[in-house]
Amino acid sequence: MKIDLIAGARPNFMKIAPLIDAIRKAQNEGQNINFRLIHTGQHYDKNMSDSFFEQLRIPQPHVNLGAGGGTQSEQTATIMIGYEKLLLESKSDLCLVVGDVTSTMACSIVAQKLHIPVAHVEAGIRSYDWTMPEEINRLVTDSITNYFFTTTPEASENLRKSGIPDISIYWVGNTMIDTLLMHRSRFQKPKIWDELNLSKKGYIVMTLHRPGNVDEEEKLKSLITEIIENSNNLPLIFPVHPRTAKILFGLGIQYRRLHTIDPLGYLEFNYLVENSLAVITDSGGISEETTVMGIPCITLRNNTERPETVEIGSNELIGTDPSAIKPAMEKLFSGNWKKCGVPELWDGKSAERIVEILIKLNLAQ
Structure with missing residues (x-):
């Protein structure tokens, strides 16, 4: 065959x-x-x-x-x-x-x-x-x-x-989780870890790529601003596509705690995720990985094709309204994030x- x-x-x-x-x-x-x-x-x-x-x-x-x-x-x-x-x-x-x-x-x-x-x-x-x-x-x-x-x-x-x-x-x-579990022991520390002197649970990982979030300039600016203002002075690590980075620069979005870096390899990115306090994203796949790793995930989308990450896992779907970020972050920092499990199989x-x-x-x- x-x-x-x-x-x-x-x-x-x-x-x-x-x-x-x-x-x-x-x-x-x-x-x-x-x-x-x-x-x-x-x-x-x-x-x-x-x-x-x-x-x-x-x-x-x-x-x-x-x-x-x-x-x-x-x-x-x-x-x-x-x-x-x-x-x-x-x-x-x-x-x-x-x-x-x-x-x-x-x-x-x-x-x-x-x-x-x-x-x-x-x-x-x-x-x-x-x-x-x-x-x-x-x-x-x-x-x-x-x-x-x-x-x-x-x-x-x-x-x-x-x-x-x-x-x-x-x-x-x-099968995405097959890969995660197969290589979890091999995750690799990226350069940014030592460059910023990062520590376990001492930073937040962010990924944004959906057009509704990154192509509407004022929307992107509002989202980033809300995240920065409500992130409890923690560093924000943002592996970002060059096109999005140009938009950020053009909007004058430059905060001391916002670290935009080139996209990372699989082992390096998941090292960051596994050791982070939380992930803020508009990705579907990342919410699967955070669910298995038990990392709080805040998803800036109005819907998800992976509801199990919300119903069973560590993910919270908060929509794309920037005003929803503050209460989600307050919940995170209060230590009241929901308990999560891993979907069967x-x-x-x-x-x-x-x-x-x-x-x-x-x-x-």
Whole structure:
């Protein structure tokens, strides 16, 4: 059985890494299973150097489709053309996609049109916000998927409500957490730690990237100001995209305690998160990692496709109104942050479950 593993952005590789390990383990046990790692090139990330792949023990992609930049529609077209050509030259038995990026949707469509079944890892999650491109990608992908691997029972139920039969749904857990648990003992102290003389629980990590938060200049200024004014004089460490950094500089947002730094590698970033007092973010994936690490997470979004991080985990969804920051920070510093747990099956064995299921399905026949 030959499986195409599709990745279009750095988080995709983090979700695929444990699948590669599980496939290799199955191979060593004599199973007829192989993989082809395909990087669509959707996102260019300067931190995805050789060291990134070495750190997470990911092999270099077998194929890079070189989709590059452009609009989402342009990327979709480029990815579809490139993947179709590859499949016509060398067909696979299964197209396995992860997450909700443009590559996930584009490769699923190509595979189905060439009568190759599709497996979706992280299927069924929903924000119910159609203004998010990711939500459209999720809906389209799940509408043409054959095998659905879900992170939570709620995601499985979302699929059932859309008419997917139980026989096609597999609740397996979260492969992103597989990667976190696999490498947690290997987290690396970033340079900023010694440069600022940081201490455990003595700083806050911040990430902001959603257009509604960073592209509206006055909104960004108000958010940063509120965070600074209510952060109890702690340093704020902000790994920031260069484009956002320019916006910050243009707005004159320069505070002594606000430290904007270049994006970090996986091991370095999670070292900062694990040792922080809290994380302020508008990311979905980070709230999964903070939940497992037990770090308070304040999410500046009006909705989330990962409600388990709020219902079970350490995350609080406070919306995007800057006035909501002060009460959230007061709750944090009063020591009254909620107790949290870890969702069931987020145990580091999700990828093994997925590969076991694929082998039982025997898709090569």
